[in-house]
Amino acid sequence: MHILGLSSGTKNGTSETLLKIALKEAAAASPDVTISFLRLPEVAIPGSEQPGIYDKRPALGANSLESIGQKIDDRPAVLEAILACDALIVASPIYTRQAAGVLKFVCDRTLGPYVDAAAVEKAIAGMKSGDPRFKDTNPEQRVLKPRVGALIAAGGATSVEWTSLALPMLHQSVFSLHIRVVDQMVARGVPNPGVALADEALPARAKRLGRNVASQLGKTFEEAEYLGDETGGCPHCRLNTIVVHGTATNDVDCAVCGAKGRLIVGDSGKIQVQYFKEPRTSVITMEGKRMHMEEIEIVARQTATSMADTEDARAEWKLMDQYKVELPSARAHAS
Ligand SMILES: Cc1cc2nc3c(=O)[nH]c(=O)nc-3n(C[C@H](O)[C@H](O)[C@H](O)COP(=O)(O)O)c2cc1C
Structure with a gap:
């Protein structure tokens, strides 16, 4: 069983140190546990492509020197390391209240829809049933391997307001898988x-996190147990970040994962969120991911012709590129 760490911060900095403590403790749990980590700011990604679904999927096993504009592309190696692992510990510093942007950048350029569990599940089912839409797809089966994970955020501030978006953002890097x-x-x-x-408290907490991950290795999503601190929050992400809809029924969504509920006055007189069991709209659940797949299919059908229909209109907007600030790197590339 292999645990991979993702370090999004400074080399040997705060978050990376806590990650290393967690990884070492996890490895000590059993001789069967191996560990490694990726330092995300060192990941080389060619900058010219568009992210997400418009990007070329990084071919697995491709030579890392494979050229896209003659630039080194580390993404196949990053994807391979993530697909090979049985557990992922994501660590990040808190920058401007959130996780480091490099984590999102690497995830957007490397993961996204390619590793969405519901998309892979659908493609495999489509291929098995002979659905022609999936004839030429090559779903990555390892996406569906059971994996557990843990999240570490570290910030200089002591206040909630300067740290509150870190864990919500870290969740977005792991739920698709x-x-x-x-x-x-x-x-x-x-x-x-x-x-x-400087004192034992934080290393001890990071060690506990490492042990918790090691103890759940190999368990399925349903079997694995949440062993972190209880927040009394959302049953899926365990956080307390909500969107208040302002309806007469006091509906709320979990802003982190989309779980639905409503504000109620609890027995103690305190306002609290009562989360609904159904519908399972949390993106953390398979049902939530499948609902999103259906949504995407509907949008794809409805918008299939719009690119061709709007070619002239889009050409006009391309002319606006003349106002783009010319950067030194572009000048160097052109010369
Ligand atoms: C650009 C920048 C923004 C920061 N913003 C925050 C912040 O909003 N909240 C916070 O708690 N710490 C903030 N910090 C402090 C870092 O989180 C802190 O120094 C942390 O230990 C860095 O972690 P690292 O060593 O893993 O990179 C910021 C630091 C930098 C450089």
Whole structure:
């Protein structure tokens, strides 16, 4: 069983140090557990392509020097490392209240729909049933392998308001792969790794996170247990970040994962969220992901002709490129 760490922060910085503590502790749990980590700011990604579904899927096993505009592309190696792992621990510093942008950049350019569990499930079922739409697809079966995960955020601030979007953002990096998050932690007031190591509390918490991940290795999404601190929040992401709809029935969504509920006054007189069991709209659940697949299919059908129909209109907007600020890198590339 292999645990992969994703380090989104400074080399040997605060979040990376906590990640290493967690990984080492997880490896100590059993001789069968192996560990490695990827330092995301070092991942080379050719900058010219568009992200997401318009991007070329990075071919697995492709030579990392395979040229897209003669630039090194580390994405096949990143994707391979993620698909090979049985558990993922994602660690990030808190930058401007959120996780580091490099994490989202690497995820957007490497993962996205290619590793969406519901998309892969649908493609496999489509191929088996002989659905012609999936004739030439090559779904990556390892996406559906059971995986657990954990999240670590570290920030210099001690206040909730300067750290509150870190875990919500970290969840977005793991849910498509249907990774079951079994623990999550925010280290506050740690502007550098020295502070994180100054007393036993944070290393001890990171060790607990590592042990929690190791204890759930190999378990399916349904079997794996959440072992992190209880927040009394959403049953899926366990966080307390909500969208209030302002309806007469006091409907709310979990802003992190989309679970639905309503505000109620609890027995103690405190306002709380009562989450509904159904519909399972949380993107963390397979049902939520399948609903999204249906939504995407409808949109694809409805918009199939619009690219051809609007060619002239789009040509006009392309002319606006003359206002683009010319960067030194573009000048260097042109010369
Ligand atoms: C651009 C930038 C923005 C930051 N914004 C926050 C913030 O909003 N909240 C916070 O708690 N810490 C913030 N910090 C402090 C870092 O989270 C802190 O120094 C952390 O230890 C860095 O982690 P690293 O060593 O893993 O990179 C910021 C640091 C930088 C450089």
